[in-house]
Amino acid sequence: MRIGIDVGGTHTDAVILNGDDVIAATKALTSADVVSGITNALDTLLNDGAVKQSQIETVMIGTTQFTNAIIERRELAPVAAVRICLPSGRGLPPMVDWPEDIATAIGRQHYLLKGGYLYDGWPVADMDDAEVDAMIADLVVSGVKNIAIASAFSPMNADPEKYVAKKILRAIPDAKVTLSHNFGRLGLMERENAAILNTTLLPFAEKVISSFLKALTNRGLTCPVYISQNDGTLMSADFVSAYPALTFASGPTNSLRGAYKLTGLKDAIVVDIGGTTSDIGVLQGGFPRESNTVIEIGGVRTNFRMPDILAIGLGGGSVVSDDGRVIGPKSVGHRLVDEGLVFGGNTLTTTDIIVASGVADIGDSSKVAHLEQSVVENTLARMHQMLDQNIEMMKPGGKAMPVILVGGGSVLVTGDLQAASKIYRPENAGVANAIGAAIAQIGGESERLMSYREVPRDEAIAKVTQVATERAVKAGADFATIRTVDIEETTVPYMDESTTRVRVKVIGEIA
Amino acid sequence: MKIDVTHLDDLALGSVFLATGGGGDPHVPLLIAEQVLAKLGPVDVIAPEDLADDAFVVTIGGVGAPTVSLELLPSLDDAARTLDAFEEQVGRKVDAVASFEIGGGNSLLPLVAAAGKGVPVIDGDGMGRALPEAQMMSYAIAGVKPTPAVAYDYEGNVTSFSTKSTEVYERHIRSLAMVSGGMITTAEHPMTGRELKDSVIPGTLTFSIELGRTLRENRGSSDDMLAPLQALFENSIYGECRNLFTGKVTDKATRITGGYDVGEATIESFDGTGPTLNISIKNEYLLAKLDGKVIASVPDLIVIVDYETSTPINAERLRYGQRVAVFAVGCPEFYRSERSLKVVGPRCFGFDLDYVPLEEL
Numbered sequence: 073m074r075i076g077i078d079v080g081g082t083h084t085d086a087v088i089l090n091g092d093d094v095i096a097a098t099k100a101l102t103s104a105d106v107v108s109g110i111t112n113a114l115d116t117l118l119n120d121g122a123v124k125q126s127q128i129e130t131v132m133i134g135t136t137q138f139t140n141a142i143i144e145r146r147e148l149a150p151v152a153a154v155r156i157c158l159p160s161g162r163g164l165p166p167m168v169d170w171p172e173d174i175a176t177a178i179g180r181q182h183y184l185l186k187g188g189y190l191y192d193g194w195p196v197a198d199m200d201d202a203e204v205d206a207m208i209a210d211l212v213v214s215g216v217k218n219i220a221i222a223s224a225f226s227p228m229n230a231d232p233e234k235y236v237a238k239k240i241l242r243a244i245p246d247a248k249v250t251l252s253h254n255f256g257r258l259g260l261m262e263r264e265n266a267a268i269l270n271t272t273l274l275p276f277a278e279k280v281i282s283s284f285l286k287a288l289t290n291r292g293l294t295c296p297v298y299i300s301q302n303d304g305t306l307m308s309a310d311f312v313s314a315y316p317a318l319t320f321a322s323g324p325t326n327s328l329r330g331a332y333k334l335t336g337l338k339d340a341i342v343v344d345i346g347g348t349t350s351d352i353g354v355l356q357g358g359f360p361r362e363s364n365t366v367i368e369i370g371g372v373r374t375n376f377r378m379p380d381i382l383a384i385g386l387g388g389g390s391v392v393s394d395d396g397r398v399i400g401p402k403s404v405g406h407r408l409v410d411e412g413l414v415f416g417g418n419t420l421t422t423t424d425i426i427v428a429s430g431v432a433d434i435g436d437s438s439k440v441a442h443l444e445q446s447v448v449e450n451t452l453a454r455m456h457q458m459l460d461q462n463i464e465m466m467k468p469g470g471k472a473m474p475v476i477l478v479g480g481g482s483v484l485v486t487g488d489l490q491a492a493s494k495i496y497r498p499e500n501a502g503v504a505n506a507i508g509a510a511i512a513q514i515g516g517e518s519e520r521l522m523s524y525r526e527v528p529r530d531e532a533i534a535k536v537t538q539v540a541t542e543r544a545v546k547a548g549a550d551f552a553t554i555r556t557v558d559i560e561e562t563t564v565p566y567m568d569e570s571t572t573r574v575r576v577k578v579i580g581e582i583a
Numbered sequence: 584m585k586i587d588v589t590h591l592d593d594l595a596l597g598s599v600f601l602a603t604g605g606g607g608d609p610h611v612p613l614l615i616a617e618q619v620l621a622k623l624g625p626v627d628v629i630a631p632e633d634l635a636d637d638a639f640v641v642t643i644g645g646v647g648a649p650t651v652s653l654e655l656l657p658s659l660d661d662a663a664r665t666l667d668a669f670e671e672q673v674g675r676k677v678d679a680v681a682s683f684e685i686g687g688g689n690s691l692l693p694l695v696a697a698a699g700k701g702v703p704v705i706d707g708d709g710m711g712r713a714l715p716e717a718q719m720m721s722y723a724i725a726g727v728k729p730t731p732a733v734a735y736d737y738e739g740n741v742t743s744f745s746t747k748s749t750e751v752y753e754r755h756i757r758s759l760a761m762v763s764g765g766m767i768t769t770a771e772h773p774m775t776g777r778e779l780k781d782s783v784i785p786g787t788l789t790f791s792i793e794l795g796r797t798l799r800e801n802r803g804s805s806d807d808m809l810a811p812l813q814a815l816f817e818n819s820i821y822g823e824c825r826n827l828f829t830g831k832v833t834d835k836a837t838r839i840t841g842g843y844d845v846g847e848a849t850i851e852s853f854d855g856t857g858p859t860l861n862i863s864i865k866n867e868y869l870l871a872k873l874d875g876k877v878i879a880s881v882p883d884l885i886v887i888v889d890y891e892t893s894t895p896i897n898a899e900r901l902r903y904g905q906r907v908a909v910f911a912v913g914c915p916e917f918y919r920s921e922r923s924l925k926v927v928g929p930r931c932f933g934f935d936l937d938y939v940p941l942e943e944l
Binding site: 161163192461467 | 831
């Protein structure tokens with residue numbers, strides 16, 4: 073049996089899964105110390121004694137703690153960024169286009185060094201040991217312990233990053249170092265940004281992960297613990313201590329994966345309706361479709377693998393205009409229980425409309441009895457129109473598709489959606505995130521630019537697959553179960569026609 | 584007029600509109616230009632007609648494959664050093680610099696060069712939009728030779744060119760870009776003030792800033808954007824501006840053929856009724872067909888924008904499901920001559936049809 077836990081900003085949800093069956097589920101408030109929120113949830117799950125601690129084989133945790141820390145600019149440690157790229161890129165230092173507040177929080181300490189490679193493996197410059205040593209001497213004096221290292225084309229040749237890291241660790245043995253090539257994708261500035269965001273979270277990650285482990289041991293759970301990452305796969309808890317940034321956006325991913333598990337639908341649209349937004353995502357083959365654009369986290373451009381989510385301002389707390397024709401994007405959010413009409417407040421919200429329509433019984437329905445029928449009808453029509461139009465934008469093809477509704481706000485959908493071939497409202501949809509965490513597997517990904525003229529296609533794909541597999545095994549996957557789930561080949565414009573960017577993703581069961 | 588840091592966002596936004604789906608992401612050139620202009624101050628803009636006939640002008644920009652060179656970041660002084668190398672090569676100081684192409688990141692590089700060298704930048708460019716090859720530039724069409732030219736790479740290596748034809752020059756600089764990490768800066772098409780006046784697409788630099796400002800200030804539904812855009816284009820070298828279609832992208836497929844990103848996008852009305860619009864893509868949006876009938880074609884500009892915000896969408900980023908509006912804008916008169924259409928007409932992109940001006944369709 074497995075336990076899945078989702079530690080969100082507001083709620084900590086937990087489920088016990090036996091194979092495919094949800095045996096127990098609970099929702100508790102997230103506590104400031106994280107630990108007691110998790111122990112409370114575990115208490116509810118385990119206290120009736122139906123399931124014993126010893127029966128639990130693994131615990132999977134999904135968390136938004138790290139995303140929230142970046143967005144809210146808290147728990148950020150000072151970072152020194154080292155980029156190996158000179159003589160290219162002079163004058164475009166690390167963090168050059170970051171929002172001022174987060175750059176200041178992290179500090180703008182950076183170093184540019186000679187070295188790195190071009191796309192074809194030619195060195196940008198030879199590394200200069202004297203330059204590296206001078207940089208390290210300065211690091212030692214500055215006292216910064218968290219260091220991000222990026223070099224040009226490191227996804228293809230990571231030697232410069234490894235070389236500098238080794239020298240730094242020799243001089244500063246307790247330094248925490250992130251190497252950008254571990255974030256795979258091409259795009260030096262975006263990959264470097266990812267490495268810096270990761271580095272600034274390292275001290276917080278140790279704290280959070282040890283809180284998780286402490287909460288579990290407190291309740292007698294000593295089985296292996298995994299944390300879910302943004303592509304719906306898992307990492308071992310140790311691994312997350314070194315790569316907290318890989319958890320970014322694991323919330324929406326788990327919600328999509330949970331929706332898949334609850335319905336068994338591999339290809340569907342998932343609409344997660346919360347208090348402020350409706351997050352629309354797409355399941356393809358049981359996994360979230362990934363976004364192909366530059367992803368900003370807290371205003372910083374990155375190259376993270378993220379599910380393609382369209383968030384629209386429609387939730388259970390969205391504010392409705394007097395005539396019912398305009399909804400959101402303003403929302404009363406978690407203050408719904410004070411400000412919504414049915415709770416005795418003064419703001420007309422979508423929840424009030426649903427109560428007035430008679431579909432749901434929430435709060436005091438007499439407080440919305442005065443609403444005119446036309447206002448209720450206008451609002452209902454507008455809500456369905458908003459969802460229809462935006463689902464339509466996300467759909468991968470012209471045909472209507474199954475739509476899975478999850479999240480507390482899914483009561484807002486009272487009628488049909490044109491874009492939906494059928495609407496699903498699975499039981500336990502409220503804990504979809506925790507279920508998504510509990511069913512995750514372990515993945516690995518790698519990307520390279522190759523010339524099929526020099527390396528035949530089959531051999532090129534095999535090479536990239538091998539690196540992806542090594543990454544998955546390192547993250548805790550069982551080698552024997554690893555299978556390739558995605559091969560992406562992109563030919564590069566203007567170049568030799570056989571120059572192709574190859575990206576491979578593999579997935580395996582927990583070892 | 585002077586261009587300072589505060590104009591750059593608008594210039595970049597306007598340049599993406601004029602890039603008609605191609606031209607590349609101006610993000611990195613914008614970062615470079617912001618830093619250089621913040622450090623060195625504003626750049627003087629000179630209208631072509633104010634240039635002396637015997638002035639010496641050179642065009643400058645980046646050449647290569649952005650997808651390959653994305654790990655090869657430019658340096659702040661690449662553009663100015665390219666000009667230094669050019670001046671040394673020809674043994675003469677340049678009086679002003681001009682842009683190859685106003686569409687995309689190459690709208691910004693001449694400003695960086697001009698700031699670095701303390702010379703003015705010409706208000707105009709060699710395309711009035713984005714086009715994929717050197718021989719399609721108005722300078723080349725008007726008979727200006729691309730060489731003597733120099734190329735400057737990330738390491739400061741300088742290569743000089745003296746070629747027999749523009750086509751050969753194009754082949755040579757592409758090959759050089761490939762062995763230089765995928766991107767080089769070139770100073771090319773040197774010419775006199777007189778030659779520039781006869782070949783430049785005038786006013787496009789300041790126009791692109793105005794266009795970006797219009798898009799920013801009126802940000803919102805493309806239905807509401809049409810009127811301000813028409814007001815702007817009508818009083819410019821472009822003229823006609825139409826909203827060809829509004830709807831949803833129902834298909835988009837491209838693949839690389841002969842160095843181009845070639846394919847097609849299909850757009851249907853929001854409610855799925857009525858005619859269908861097809862856009863042919865070859866790096867840029869080149870042809871718009873409504874139920875099979877051509878309603879706009881290259882060299883007129885075809886621009887796809889996000890329906891809700893009117894933000895132009897690059898061809899690489901266009902995908903199924905997006906709600907878009909398609910605008911068409913008449914190209915500058917220069918490109919409507921027989922001489923120009925021989926090089927940039929629909930046939931030059933493999934379409935079996937003759938160009939018909941937007942207003943006559």
